[in-house]
Amino acid sequence: MIPRKTIYRLSIYLRCLARLRENSIGTVSSEALAKAAGVKPTQLRKDLAYFGTFGTRGLGYDVNELLQKISEELGTSSLQPVILVGVGNLGLALLSYRGFEKEGFEIIAAFDTDPDRKRDKKISQPIFGMHDMPKFIREKNVKMAILSVPPAVAQNVVNTLVDTGIAGILNFAPIVLAVPEDVMVNNVNLAIELENLSYFIQG
Amino acid sequence: MIPRKTIYRLSIYLRCLARLRENSIGTVSSEALAKAAGVKPTQLRKDLAYFGTFGTRGLGYDVNELLQKISEELGTSSLQPVILVGVGNLGLALLSYRGFEKEGFEIIAAFDTDPDRKRDKKISQPIFGMHDMPKFIREKNVKMAILSVPPAVAQNVVNTLVDTGIAGILNFAPIVLAVPEDVMVNNVNLAIELENLSYFIQG
């Protein structure tokens, strides 16, 4: 089984390769790519070895081919629909963040307890009330959700999400969520990231 | 030396303990706290053992005391000034995010190439031009920065930050930054988090 960390790094390699391609670079050695990705060459090679062998000895990797293979492995080839729950400050910013589509994701709708509240920013996605959510998820067969609700209600919302078939949650609420083990949660906690930095810079 | 992952978890324990205190709970066992934090009890105990012994056998941990000790260990006791660079969509949202102060951080100023651009949202922090940044950092002795600039200029900005004494960077730009090894970078890449979820939910 491929380690979780390897999967993370595959995403990084993917982005480095995309930049190489933009610069019309056709082949790359594990040394060069590893450097660009901030890892050691042996680690890169080991990571790739988990799902195949793609290089040419003495030469390196074909940028396009490797891009293709990693993309397949990650399942990024097709556009994944995502919903966002909780349209506060952060939620609104994420909705207007144009960096997802390029990477194969599209936030197709947002949900909030108060969908009609006045918000300062124009966004292209529709905002619905929370009770419309289960139906929407089922009908559109959505599998992934971004959670940016206040911590106090997060667990409740998650229970609903899980019940309606969501299998992956990107959680911004500063709380540890309880989910069945077939549901995957990735936590992004900005305060913890800062705290972590703060620890390491003061030794 | 304390593992990096342990430091991350200490931050999580801290937040769980804070909630216990809010609920007027005075003591907690490693089992209960570990469950709240989403880890195994032995891991919690091992983590704590890295920097001391605080529990009472047969009873558990004093919530207040442990809170205090972890907080000291993390160096969260004092308020850390932070600057933010790049006031676009995401930067603006982070500026208005009120979740940092509570955790001991304050974004005291923001910098942007176009500080006077019209922005939809009201924020309390001042926005300065990029050329004011080095002076500001040195005068206020800022050590931490949040980076939310476009990827194309990120490395450039980082070089300036490093030169002026920044030691910790929370990077939202989707690019691998090159920094001297005494500078710490924590990356937050939302597209990668989504990609990662997507991989694991489809098996």
Next chain:
DNA sequence: AAGTGTTTGTGAATTATTTCACAATGGCAG
């Protein structure tokens, strides 16, 4: 004050991840 039950703290064992070291392979020059 002794006995019982609980829970910590930790050395040892296990498991996971990273790094090393080098044989195998193909490109390329002559």
Next chain:
DNA sequence: CTGCCATTGTGAAATAATTCACAAACACTT
């Protein structure tokens, strides 16, 4: 076509992180 050079792919070794297993310590009851 042969030999050299560069670079991959990969078992083995090293390192790191987690989990186990249990003795030690304390609270609480009687």
